Amino acid sequence: MALVAPRRLPARSEFFWTLGLFLAFTALFVVYVEMRHPEWYDREYQVRRGLLNDRITESPERPVVLVIGSSRLVAAVLPERLGPIRDTEGREVTVFNYCRIGAGPRMNLVQLHRAIRDGVRPSYLVLELVPGFLRHDDLPVKEIAIPDVGLLWKHSNKLRLVASTAGLRLNGVYRPRTALLRSIAPEWETRAEHDRGPFLSELGGDNNWVLLEEPSKSERELLHSLAVGRFQNRMQTFRFDPYLVSAMRELLEECKNRDIKVAIVLTPEDSEFLSWYRPGAEEELQVFLANIRANRVPVFDSRRWMTDDKFTDPHHLKRRGAEEYTERLGKEVLIPFVGGK
Amino acid sequence: MLFCTQQYLVFFLIVFTVYWVLPWARLRVWVLLGASYFFYQSWNAELARIIFLTTVGDYLIARGMDKWPSPGRRKALLVLSILGNLAILCYFKYANFFLESLRQGLESAGASASIPVLQVILPIGISFYTFEAISYTVDVYRGKIRAERRLDHFLLFILFFPHLVAGPIVRAGDFLPQVHRRKRWSWPRMVVGGRLILLGLFKKMVIADRMALLVDPIFANPGGYETAVVWMAAVGYSLQIYCDFSGYSDIALGSARLLGYRLQINFAMPFAASNITDLWRRWHISLSNWIRDYIYIPLGGNRTSAVRSACNLLFAMTLCGLWHGANWTFVAWGALNGAYLIIHRIFRVLTKNMTALTATLETIPGTFFRIALTFLAFTLSMVIFRAQSFAEAEAVFKQMFAMKSGAGSPIPPVVFWTLAATVVIAHVVALRPNFLSTWNRLPAPVRGLALASFLFVTLILPPETTTQFIYFQF
Numbered sequence: 091m092a093l094v095a096p097r098r099l100p101a102r103s104e105f106f107w108t109l110g111l112f113l114a115f116t117a118l119f120v121v122y123v124e125m126r127h128p129e130w131y132d133r134e135y136q137v138r139r140g141l142l143n144d145r146i147t148e149s150p151e152r153p154v155v156l157v158i159g160s161s162r163l164v165a166a167v168l169p170e171r172l173g174p175i176r177d178t179e180g181r182e183v184t185v186f187n188y189c190r191i192g193a194g195p196r197m198n199l200v201q202l203h204r205a206i207r208d209g210v211r212p213s214y215l216v217l218e219l220v221p222g223f224l225r226h227d228d229l230p231v232k233e234i235a236i237p238d239v240g241l242l243w244k245h246s247n248k249l250r251l252v253a254s255t256a257g258l259r260l261n262g263v264y265r266p267r268t269a270l271l272r273s274i275a276p277e278w279e280t281r282a283e284h285d286r287g288p289f290l291s292e293l294g295g296d297n298n299w300v301l302l303e304e305p306s307k308s309e310r311e312l313l314h315s316l317a318v319g320r321f322q323n324r325m326q327t328f329r330f331d332p333y334l335v336s337a338m339r340e341l342l343e344e345c346k347n348r349d350i351k352v353a354i355v356l357t358p359e360d361s362e363f364l365s366w367y368r369p370g371a372e373e374e375l376q377v378f379l380a381n382i383r384a385n386r387v388p389v390f391d392s393r394r395w396m397t398d399d400k401f402t403d404p405h406h407l408k409r410r411g412a413e414e415y416t417e418r419l420g421k422e423v424l425i426p427f428v429g430g431k
Numbered sequence: 432m433l434f435c436t437q438q439y440l441v442f443f444l445i446v447f448t449v450y451w452v453l454p455w456a457r458l459r460v461w462v463l464l465g466a467s468y469f470f471y472q473s474w475n476a477e478l479a480r481i482i483f484l485t486t487v488g489d490y491l492i493a494r495g496m497d498k499w500p501s502p503g504r505r506k507a508l509l510v511l512s513i514l515g516n517l518a519i520l521c522y523f524k525y526a527n528f529f530l531e532s533l534r535q536g537l538e539s540a541g542a543s544a545s546i547p548v549l550q551v552i553l554p555i556g557i558s559f560y561t562f563e564a565i566s567y568t569v570d571v572y573r574g575k576i577r578a579e580r581r582l583d584h585f586l587l588f589i590l591f592f593p594h595l596v597a598g599p600i601v602r603a604g605d606f607l608p609q610v611h612r613r614k615r616w617s618w619p620r621m622v623v624g625g626r627l628i629l630l631g632l633f634k635k636m637v638i639a640d641r642m643a644l645l646v647d648p649i650f651a652n653p654g655g656y657e658t659a660v661v662w663m664a665a666v667g668y669s670l671q672i673y674c675d676f677s678g679y680s681d682i683a684l685g686s687a688r689l690l691g692y693r694l695q696i697n698f699a700m701p702f703a704a705s706n707i708t709d710l711w712r713r714w715h716i717s718l719s720n721w722i723r724d725y726i727y728i729p730l731g732g733n734r735t736s737a738v739r740s741a742c743n744l745l746f747a748m749t750l751c752g753l754w755h756g757a758n759w760t761f762v763a764w765g766a767l768n769g770a771y772l773i774i775h776r777i778f779r780v781l782t783k784n785m786t787a788l789t790a791t792l793e794t795i796p797g798t799f800f801r802i803a804l805t806f807l808a809f810t811l812s813m814v815i816f817r818a819q820s821f822a823e824a825e826a827v828f829k830q831m832f833a834m835k836s837g838a839g840s841p842i843p844p845v846v847f848w849t850l851a852a853t854v855v856i857a858h859v860v861a862l863r864p865n866f867l868s869t870w871n872r873l874p875a876p877v878r879g880l881a882l883a884s885f886l887f888v889t890l891i892l893p894p895e896t897t898t899q900f901i902y903f904q905f
Contacts, residue, residue, distance in 0.1 A: 100875050101618040105625065107879020108886070115887050261437070263890040270891060277843040280644065280894035 120262035128235030130269035159218025169293035187294030194227020313403035325366035363404035493578035528757030556596035599717035614691035627685030634678030636893035642671035745769035
């Protein structure tokens with residue numbers, strides 16, 4: 091077939107028909123994915139959303155407490171280890187780990203809006219604040235769909251946002267193929283991808299996915315170098331990025347408008363991580379937090395809660411560290427915050 | 432830079448655009464040369480320099496043959512070129528293999544030997560461009576072609592990026608006249624090139640990469656899988672290597688076609704072959720032809736006694752096996768295929784006068800039987816080809832013929848059967864005599880719809896992980 095050339099004019103029209111129809115198919119497919127299946131771009135969100143929907147369906151009467159944040163809380167909050175927590179009216183609440191690996195203020199905003207779009211009405215939000223992410227977070231263009239792009243419009247460099255998202259749409263068929271296959275022809279889904287997880291408990295806690303019992307020397311070195319690469323310079327040149335602060339403010343504003351009670355938690359860092367803060371950064375951070383408190387948002391600083399031996403790297407906990415942290419979070423943050431005690 | 436990556440797509444689109452925008456033929460050659468050098472040095476810059484220098488050496492030697500008509504000098508130059516090319520090939524590809532074999536031989540004879548291991552990196556595509564260079568100097572020596580006067584044209588013959596790393600093995604007599612010929616934009620050529628690339632991408636990304644998910648774990652641990660599944664892996668590997676290599680060749684041919692060059696086809700529906708001789712006329716055609724023209728025929732070919740001719744065939748096919756890689760499994764694979772070819776010759780001689788048997792084998796069921804038998808023989812030989820060692824091949828064969836239980840297929844069987852059926856249907860459809868004319872008679876929108884859908888499916892079905900083209904290692 092391929093080696094015999096058609097005549098000139100039919101060849102040209104064949105080329106343009108092929109190109110035109112392929113572009114049309116791609117455009118239709120991209121619009122379909124963006125509007126109907128944004129979760130195809132983000133497997134972790136897809137899994138958490140499914141689990142959260144299941145919990146809400148099981149106990150629709152329970153108020154929902156969403157924990158939103160980055161990989162620190164993906165690993166550190168194990169909701170199954172919390173005892174029953176009741177709100178001011180005595181109703182037991184569902185605490186769900188709705189974090190996402192790599193999430194900074196902008197992704198946290200996206201996560202909240204995703205939950206709301208999916209019909210979740212959280213009564214409480216435990217929001218992580220990583221000071222380093224107020225200096226810089228990675229624009230989460232790979233994981234988001236077009237409706238989320240609008241959400242990030244005010245909080246990003248517009249040229250970069252448009253260029254990155256448009257560039258990814260050029261590859262609009264190939265990129266979400268695994269999620270498409272999972273949904274329409276699961277036997278064609280690649281098992282290797284499936285095996286990578288995420289593996290989560292029923293309440294979104296880590297289920298032997300990212301948490302390590304005791305990292306090996308090489309694992310520790312690798313994780314340490316990643317943390318150093320990502321955060322050391324950020325903390326040594328710490329300042330507030332206006333885009334990221336505005337994203338966080340919008341999230342708080344959104345919660346206020348929707349009557350969602352918010353508590354902010356600064357998550358654990360080991361002594362090495364804490365040593366990276368440039369002189370004066372802590373004072374500026376405390377001023378920032380005081381402004382948040384002034385708006386009646388409680389702030390819990392758990393950065394120094396854990397001893398260094400509980401960390402796998404300068405800011406992620408081991409399994410037993412996560413268990414200890416979750417219990418303390420329950421007692422010192424969730425019960426007072428949700429129960430009004 | 433793999434052909435099936437976005438990196439190659441961007442690279443090719445830039446080269447394609449610059450190439451066709453330039454109105455000067457000489458500059459176009461230089462653009463292709465620059466692009467080819469960039470393409471190769473994206474793997475290893477130092478090795479790119481080595482190829483460049485050896486190519487210049489072959490150019491000078493061939494020019495020397497043209498300049499000095501004395502047969503003695505011409506022969507000396509030919510020997511110099513062949514030995515130089517083979518020396519480079521042996522140093523990079525076979526030195527450690529021979530040293531290791533020597534060490535094992537000495538040890539098995541009871542002698543202790545301390546033989547060093549050379550720290551060398553195998554240049555990608557070395558077997559391909561070495562054979563191209565050798566065929567060039569031999570053809571110049573035989574007077575089949577004149578030595579190329581322009582260095583840039585000769586460099587492009589060897590370094591042209593579509594065929595550089597995994598063939599097809601081009602001949603100077605086919606390629607160099609095309610460099611001289613003025614290229615004009617042609618829509619039919621573009622469409623044919625595009626179709627070839629699309630076909631190659633489908634073969635590689637949808638079939639070969641998916642089959643790798645079945646084959647790799649089973650060959651890594653054959654004893655852990657049940658017999659039927661190991662058979663699936665053996666068949667799967669035949670399909671994988673066909674789709675991987677012919678997919679690469681299709682993309683190479685398509686890329687070259689889009690730049691105005693025509694390369695020799697490398698595969699012609701090999702699994703439709705009704706005997707092993709026919710299969711070798713359809714499988715890796717450029718290598719088969721090279722072995723025939725530069726090894727088998729110079730050794731005497733079919734013009735000698737039957738026994739001598741059979742020995743020549745066995746020798747040529749063993750060398751063909753060794754060409755694939757520095758491992759005794761490749762040598763055994765080549766020798767086994769040589770033996771197949773000899774057996775087929777003997778069978779033909781013995782059955783020449785058995786008209787009833789011949790007529791039965793010519794019937795439709797008989798043809799199916801012959802095709803199936805050929806495929807089976809080839810598949811069994813590919814087990815040796817795929818195995819890293821004889822022990823691994825033995826473990827696979829044991830599991831295939833011992834009816835053992837074990838784990839199920841690493842991929843759902845429906846996926847395997849769908850892909851296998853796709854290859855079979857493609858062979859049947861492509862071999863229909865009126866298929867091409869029917870296709871070209873279809874209205875352009877229908878062809879466009881079919882090709883756009885094909886591209887869409889090609890982008891949706893690949894697995895998460897892609898593997899390097901198998902023939903890159905050769």
